[in-house]
Amino acid sequence: MKYRVLGETGIRVSEVGFGAWAIGGPVDLFGIPVGWGKVDDRESEAAIQRALDLGVNFFDTADVYGSGHSEELIGHCLEGKECVIATKGGNARTEKGAIKDFSTPHIRAAIEGSLRRLKRDSIDVYQLHNPSPGIWQADEVFSLLEQVKKEGKIRARGVSISAIDEGIHLIKTGKVDCLQVLLNILNQEPAKELLPLAEEYGIGIIVRVPIAAGLLTGKFNKDHQFPGDDNRKNYLTRKRFEEVIGKVAHLKELTDHTGYTLAQVALNFLLKFSAVSTIIPGAKTPAQVEQNVSASDATLSEEVFRSIRNEFQDYNFFLRYHVRV
DSSP states (O other): OOEEEOTTSOOEEESBOEEOSGGGOOOEETTEEOSBOOOOHHHHHHHHHHHHHTTOOEEEOOTTGGGGHHHHHHHHHHTTOOOEEEEEEOEEEETTEEEEOOOHHHHHHHHHHHHHHHTOSSEEEEEEESOOTTGGGOSHHHHHHHHHHHTTSEEEEEEEOSOHHHHHHHHHTTOOSEEEEEOBTTBOGGGTTHHHHHHHHTOEEEEESTTTTTGGGSOOOTTOOOOTTBGGGGTOOHHHHHHHHHHHHHHHHHHGGGOOOHHHHHHHHHHTSTTEEEEOOBOSSHHHHHHHHGGGTOOOOHHHHHHHHHHHTTTOHHHHTTOOO
16 A cells, blocks of 8 residues: 655545445435445444555545444444544534534534544544535634644544535635545546646645446446435436446446556546545445555556546536536
């Protein structure tokens, strides 16, 4: 495993991290699935341990994943371990249903709740979770994060963003230490302006959805059916699914000669960007962890990297269909 520094925070992170969304298990908001289906906690715990064994030291979760269950698993498995934990807040459940809540009372309470579930005195990276429009332009919640940082309850402030202009504003105004962005071969828009700017300002970049919600593993065919409690059913209509499967097939043709799996290609492609601090592919099993970590040892040639950039840099599947994950 290779390691990088998260921007200018001084926090050393494995270049391949562990995305802990899936291990939270089934969960819904307003009846809409926002999880990844059923999981076996024993297998999830084995996956976390395998990640540790292979040198992974960065684990990313959120209070909404499994309504706190993902954080609890991470807390249980990593208690007393030397590793970097990132989590997120900003989603609340009320009597009327789920809402986005970035008020200072809610975020303060959310941080305390995450600390409790994670069994930590301090959270290494605390991120606002896909803020509502306009939140990133306000100052109040960022002042709170700075105050909590001074209290020692968090080490670094971040935002998991959905829009490029949001990230640019946050970088230029100095409101964050790091950003979490959706970046993969099928959605390269952040690489055009956001990544160079982040590198210029010393802002760490955490890459989520690096294998495009599993699409870049190459394991799906056009007839695949996602179960009802899988969030991918929300945006992968039959037409879109067939479209993206065709793109993946083309990628396979383009990279078959490398000798790497599609997942290895997809992950190592992202590690070629010097602005990227860590990528956080999801994993539910030890085998998936091993596949993800192997990308750290892969080495795509500059020629292959450029050919992928040229073929797919303007496709932007998640952006064009306004998919927020």
